[in-house]
Amino acid sequence: MFPSYRGQRNFPGWYWAATSAELVGYESWAELSHLMRLDADPEVVGVASPPFRLSWRYSGGRRRIRHTPDYFVRRRDGRAVVLDVRPDELVEPEDAAKFAATAVACARVGWGYERVGVIDPVQAANLRWLSGYRHPRVGREPVAKCLRAAFTQPQGLLAGARAVGDPIAVLPVLFHLLWHRELAVDPVSERLSAATVVHPAPVAAREVEGDADASAASVAG
Template sequence: MKAEDFWLEYTDARGEVHGGPVEVMWPTRFEAAGQVRAFPSYRGQRNFSGWYWAATCSELVGYESWVELGHLMRLDAEPDVLAVASQPFRLSWRCGGRGRRIKHTPDYFVRRRDGTAVVLDVRPDKRIEPEDAVKFAATAAACTRVGWGYERVGVLDPVSVANLRWLSGYRHPRVPGTGRRRSAGGIQRATGAAGGSSGGR
C-alpha cells in the first residue's frame, strides 16, 4: 500500500473530529485525545466494558473486555509508560485500488517516557478471523511508516492478571501514602514472579 492509502481520523478533547493522511497526522498527542467511538451496549452482550483509573496518567481509561482490562493494568504498571488512550483514532485505507475503504480502530495508543509510541490491538488468538488479520497487518504497516511500534496481544496469564488487579488497587489516590513510584516496583516483581504471557480480546 502507498502512503496516501492510509487515512486517520481522531476526536480531540473538545469533541471535534480531525482527519488527514497518517504521515501528516502522526505528531498529534493521541494520548490526550478523546475516544473516537463509544463502547456498544446491548441486551445479551457477552463482553464487559468499563473504565479503569490509571495511576500512570491519573485518568480513567476505557476497556471493552476483561482481556483488555488485563493489558490496561499491565501497561499502567510499566515504569516506561507515560500515558495510555483507549480507541485513540480510526484508521482507513483503500482496498482494491480505488474501491471501498476498510476501517479499523485500534484498542490503545501508548506513549512511552522516551517519546516513542506503541499502538495496541487486543484480541485472543482463537478469535482472529481472516478479516481481522488483514486489518491488524495493515495497521502494523501504517504504524511502521510513521515510526510507531505495533503489537497485537492476546490473553494474559490469569495469575499475572490477579496480581495486577490486587496491586493496582493500592495505587489509587484513595489509598494514603501510595503512588506510582512506590508501587511500580512491587507490581513488576509480583507479575514477573508469576510469569508473563502474550496473547488479546
C-alpha cells in the same frame, strides 16, 4: 464511546489510570488486563483508548475497510506504540489483514505496533489485586520509607510488613509500592501470598547504591 446493552457478550467499562490520573476505556476483560499491565509499567507515561480510526481501500477494491486500534501508548523515552488486543483463537483472516495494515500505517509515521493476546491468568490476578492500591493516597510516605528499608534484604511479604507495623495499616502501602515497582517480587508463578519474596526493584537498588556511593565520596572528601 463504549456502548452497553442487554445481552452483549463483551464487558466494556472505564478504568482510572494512575499513570495519567484519567479514565481510560476498555471493551473486554482481555483489554482491561492489558490496560492494568500498561498502567503498572513505569516506562509508560500515557494510554489513550480508542486512539483513532483507520480507513482504506485495497488497490482496485470498492469496499472501504476500517479499523480502530485499542490503545495508543506513550513511553517515557518518547516512543509511541499502538496496541490491538485480540486473543489468538479469535483472530480471523480478515482481522489479521487489518492488523497487518495497521502495522504498516504505524511504521510510516514512526510508531511501533503490537497485537497481543490474553495475559497469563496468574499475572492478571496479581495485577487486579495490586491495582486496588494504585491511587496516590495509599502511598503514605512515612510507612513507605520504612518498607523500603525493611526490604533492603529480600524477605517474605508478610514478615516484612510485620517488621514495620500492624499489617492492616502497612500492607496497603506495600501493595502500592509493588504496583509502582518501587519494590519487586521474584518472577511470580503463583498468586501473591504471605510467603512471596519481596526485594528492592532494580532501579530502586541502583538509586540506593548511588546514594551510598555519593555519601562515601562526601565523607572521603
